[in-house]
Amino acid sequence: MSEGLLDRYDALLFDLDGTVYRGGQALPAAAETVAAAHAKGVAVRFVTNNASRSPVEVAEHLRGMSVRADVDEVSTSGQAAAAVLARELGPGDTVLVLGTDALVDEVTAVGLVPVRRFSAGVAGVAQGLSPKMTWEDLAEGALAIRAGALWVACNVDRTLPSERGLLPGNGSLVHAMRVATDQEPVVAGKPATPLMDQSIRSAGASRPLVVGDRLDTDIEGAVTAGVDSLLVLTGVATAATVLAAAAHERPTYLAQDLTALTQPADDLLVAARPGWAVTAEGGALTVDGDGDPLDLLRSLCAAHWAAGGPVPPIRARSDSVRSALTTLGLAIG
Numbered sequence: 001m002s003e004g005l006l007d008r009y010d011a012l013l014f015d016l017d018g019t020v021y022r023g024g025q026a027l028p029a030a031a032e033t034v035a036a037a038h039a040k041g042v043a044v045r046f047v048t049n050n051a052s053r054s055p056v057e058v059a060e061h062l063r064g065m066s067v068r069a070d071v072d073e074v075s076t077s078g079q080a081a082a083a084v085l086a087r088e089l090g091p092g093d094t095v096l097v098l099g100t101d102a103l104v105d106e107v108t109a110v111g112l113v114p115v116r117r118f119s120a121g122v123a124g125v126a127q128g129l130s131p132k133m134t135w136e137d138l139a140e141g142a143l144a145i146r147a148g149a150l151w152v153a154c155n156v157d158r159t160l161p162s163e164r165g166l167l168p169g170n171g172s173l174v175h176a177m178r179v180a181t182d183q184e185p186v187v188a189g190k191p192a193t194p195l196m197d198q199s200i201r202s203a204g205a206s207r208p209l210v211v212g213d214r215l216d217t218d219i220e221g222a223v224t225a226g227v228d229s230l231l232v233l234t235g236v237a238t239a240a241t242v243l244a245a246a247a248h249e250r251p252t253y254l255a256q257d258l259t260a261l262t263q264p265a266d267d268l269l270v271a272a273r274p275g276w277a278v279t280a281e282g283g284a285l286t287v288d289g290d291g292d293p294l295d296l297l298r299s300l301c302a303a304h305w306a307a308g309g310p311v312p313p314i315r316a317r318s319d320s321v322r323s324a325l326t327t328l329g330l331a332i333g
Helices: 030-040 055-063 077-088 101-109 135-146 170-181 193-203 215-225 239-243 258-262 293-307 319-328
Strands: 011-014 043-048 074-076 094-098 113-115 122-127 150-153 159-162 165-168 208-212 228-232 253-255 276-281 284-289 314-316
Touching: 011 193, 030 043, 030 258, 043 055, 043 193, 055 074, 074 077, 074 193, 077 101, 077 122, 077 150, 077 193, 094 101, 094 135, 101 113, 101 122, 122 135, 122 170, 135 150, 135 170, 150 170, 159 170, 193 208, 193 215, 208 215, 215 228, 228 258, 239 293, 253 258, 253 293, 276 293, 284 293, 284 319, 293 319, 314 319
Parallel strands: 011 043, 011 208, 043 074, 094 113, 094 122, 122 150, 208 228, 228 253, 284 314
Antiparallel strands: 159 165, 276 284
């Protein structure tokens, strides 16, 4: 049997929302995959851009869905943001926190003093997602940033997956602050390096694999860190968005869900796959063949990424191709 992903890598860096779970429901094979990694001796890290929960709360949430998780296996963007602030500011400096009490605790843990209102002594601003964020909170942050405080955003995810659909993420509120202050934050979470580097170090990994559902955070973060990645289609990314991905957002592997982690690694590579013939010619991607629709998507991505340019029309030479494209939600040109 071909080498599996659990044989090829010494650590799995799992995104959470849209990858391991959606809201309060575990996604397919999440518990089994994490258990298989532990059984193989592969380090596991749950790497989340969501700073609204503490590592203890994240681990409890996972265990409540039967996913094995220890507190020291959780890395949050709140931790990364606090570390950035501690590196740039002095011990005992004051930081205005826009976020939950979990973010307040992370700021306190690195020797800084959290506050909720602006004053002349505020040296930094930590901005993370909170469902209770108000206009008044953002106003306090804007005053501090305009006064010269170091602004660190836990993440810039525009949306947050939930059982009801995509909700506004921290990035949407960060954008509002950009408009209000004419400033740019230092970003701690994915795709920036602080959170990813922290997770790799804590896992003691030399061959980590990033596993996620978002091109613009999980996969771009892996590319930025120079490590391999697996994109799963259980969250934000779709067949159309992965086909159109820019070079800095392209995954090494592509799969429907986490069951892929126990499958042969080479079968998951974004590359030409048996059963499908894809050619880039005449301003279109022309497809013939039959087989697994995901193998068709891998083949389409390989051909288009090699050719470059905007995504061209896709031309089907058979009913089997048309059926597979419909399954993927891709338009036929």
